[in-house]
Amino acid sequence: MSTPQLVVHRDKELMAQAAAARLITRIVDAQASRGHASVVPTGGRNGNGLLAALAAEPARDAVDWGRLDLWWGDERFLPEGDPERNVTQAREALLDAVPLDPKRVHAMPASDGPHGTDVEAAAESYAEELARAAGPENHGAVPTFDVLMLGVGPDTHVASLFPELPAVRETERTVVGVRGAPKPPPTRVTLTLPAIRAAREVWLLAAGEDKARAAAIALSGAGEIQAPAAGARGRARTLWLLDTAAASQLPRSLYPPASP
Numbered sequence: 265m266s267t268p269q270l271v272v273h274r275d276k277e278l279m280a281q282a283a284a285a286r287l288i289t290r291i292v293d294a295q296a297s298r299g300h301a302s303v304v305p306t307g308g309r310n311g312n313g314l315l316a317a318l319a320a321e322p323a324r325d326a327v328d329w330g331r332l333d334l335w336w337g338d339e340r341f342l343p344e345g346d347p348e349r350n351v352t353q354a355r356e357a358l359l360d361a362v363p364l365d366p367k368r369v370h371a372m373p374a375s376d377g378p379h380g381t382d383v384e385a386a387a388e389s390y391a392e393e394l395a396r397a398a399g400p401e402n403h404g405a406v407p408t409f410d411v412l413m414l415g416v417g418p419d420t421h422v423a424s425l426f427p428e429l430p431a432v433r434e435t436e437r438t439v440v441g442v443r444g445a446p447k448p449p450p451t452r453v454t455l456t457l458p459a460i461r462a463a464r465e466v467w468l469l470a471a472g473e474d475k476a477r478a479a480a481i482a483l484s485g486a487g488e489i490q491a492p493a494a495g496a497r498g499r500a501r502t503l504w505l506l507d508t509a510a511a512s513q514l515p516r517s518l519y520p521p522a523s524p
């Protein structure tokens with residue numbers, strides 16, 4: 265697993281623009297070398313800000329949108345089309361504006377789908393979909409995502425892995441249901457840390473003062489059960505994309521970044 269690298273931007277707008285440009289480059293590179301790319305966007309303000317910045321970026325036309333797979337890191341377990349669903353917000357921010365192949369847009373199940381309100385069954389069916397997409401060259405029951413993005417919560421949660429809750433302790437399953445999440449809505453579906461760590465690159469997005477403590481804790485050697493963001497690492501690269509406010513409490517040894 266890779267050691268986190270930090271990139272600190274002046275403000276959240278610049279952070280979103282730079283991350284969008286970086287994402288375009290990674291997708292184009294992956295498509296050039298493997299013919300296709302896979303990306304896991306994240307919900308939340310920072311994740312949607314990045315997607316909106318990508319939509320506004322003229323270089324987005326360099327992406328072959330028909331050869332891009334999209335998977336989700338977590339989802340709020342609500343009815344299809346609910347404005348609070350991460351996929352609904354992603355559609356508004358970017359997905360409706362680009363020519364994706366609908367078969368490659370792997371939204372997590374909704375609470376009015378084939379599994380009804382059974383969140384565990386919904387999680388299991390998403391795990392099966394991931395397993396079907398994993399090839400022999402992948403490292404287990406999920407495809408090797410090129411870039412998996414995660415927003416970081418003020419309590420250090422990522423995806424719907426909240427400190428100390430059972431989902432963050434999962435070591436076998438790739439997708440689990442979550443009940444009683446402290447961030448509404450309480451019922452959610454999430455990738456687990458083993459699934460997240462199958463990604464080639466994991467990018468953590470944190471902007472704003474309310475993220476400063478979380479970033480400092482997660483980057484100072486905290487355990488992943490207490491600080492789930494600390495356990496989110498990519499196989500080849502782990503990148504923390506921050507703005508100056510979110511970076512303001514980092515230990516001096518990390519900020520300015522010690523690593524390139």
Ligand SMILES: O=C(O)[C@H](O)[C@@H](O)[C@H](O)[C@H](O)COP(=O)(O)O
Pocket residue numbers: 306307308309310311338339340350414415416417421422423424447
């Ligand atoms: O359902 C959600 O909201 C998320 O997937 C969650 O993990 C989010 O990414 C963080 O809470 C950060 O959100 P912000 O970027 O809005 O702070």
